[in-house]
Amino acid sequence: MPRYGFIHDKLDIKFLLLYILSRAAAPLDFSTLTDLTMIDEGVDYFDFAEALSELVESGHATLTDGSYAITDKGRKNGAVCESSLPYSVRTKCSRRLSKVNAALRRDAQVRSEILPRADGTCTLRLSLDDEEGNILTLELLSPSQAQSERLAEGFKARPEQIYNGVLDVLLAEADNADNKEREP
The missing domain is CATH 1.10.10 (Arc Repressor Mutant, subunit A)
Incomplete structure (x- = not known):
């Protein structure tokens, strides 16, 4: 043919x-x-x-x-x-x-790692990189493997949103502290 x-x-x-x-x-x-x-x-x-x-x-x-x-x-x-x-x-x-x-x-820039602990809980390590290197690493204690997997999926779906949320919270606290210092 x-x-x-x-x-x-x-x-x-x-x-x-x-x-x-x-x-x-x-x-x-x-x-x-x-x-x-x-x-x-x-x-x-x-x-x-x-x-x-x-x-x-x-x-x-x-x-x-x-x-x-x-x-x-x-x-x-x-x-x-x-x-x-x-x-x-x-x-x-x-x-x-x-x-x-x-x-x-x-996929290479957004990573998660689940580390089982002796008490049955897990440590979930979430990492976000850019072209220059790591920009965020977050470790969370999770009650189970299933919960860790669910959290990891959420992170992989929206890593930029999570990164920006963390920055917003941290910067809002810094802005509040600056405003309190300026008050008479």
Whole structure:
């Protein structure tokens, strides 16, 4: 059956995979990598899965904890071959990858850690980073694992709102203290 599209064989799929992995902000899971690779009508799912497996076997990519990352060997060989990918495929891929990278960067900047304690409670550590480093770390005592997980989800959904709320409270207290000092 003839393939329509710009990707015609497994070697083209390997080039595309190396292109994607070299530009990803973090390792990608199989599902995300599948979505990013299936941008051209010529990509066959089974050829894609086989090409990805072969890249891992050959040392061009690694599979760790269900996520794929490019190796130095893959980055070097992919850079040499990426010009063989059609411009339209590279452009479409870069557009889709920019959205994925934004989500990956955000996930890396918003973290939570649940630390069980001997008495059955948990310490929940919430962290928010920006490009320069950590801007907020908050530790809370929580009565249970389930409550900690719920709090962590809320933090991950709205970290900026929580950060701004903490600043508002702290600055309001400082403003109140300044106003009291000025009163006769």
